[in-house]
Amino acid sequence: MERHYALKLDLEETMDETIAISHLSLWGDTFEARGKAMRNPSDPSIPVIGEELAIARSLAELSAQMLEAAQAKVAAHGRVSS
Numbered sequence: 001m002e003r004h005y006a007l008k009l010d011l012e013e014t015m016d017e018t019i020a021i022s023h024l025s026l027w028g029d030t031f032e033a034r035g036k037a038m039r040n041p042s043d044p045s046i047p048v049i050g051e052e053l054a055i056a057r058s059l060a061e062l063s064a065q066m067l068e069a070a071q072a073k074v075a076a077h078g079r080v081s082s
Helices: 047-077
Strands: 007-013 017-026 029-038
Touching (some): 007 047, 017 047, 029 047
Antiparallel strands (some): 007 017
């Protein structure tokens, strides 16, 4: 059985700050997480670095939310055997 899910990533950028917002809907649960990267004014402007950091931080938070939701479901429904 294959399943496909769509992950949406939005980026908001200014000269020194990038914010990534990730969205995922999974089995009726909706997850949204933010990640932020700020450029030190003395660093050169290389937008891809801020984008990568903000996206990675957003996905890390999204992952933590999903893990917490799964653990809550396991606790609510008893131990799940593999």
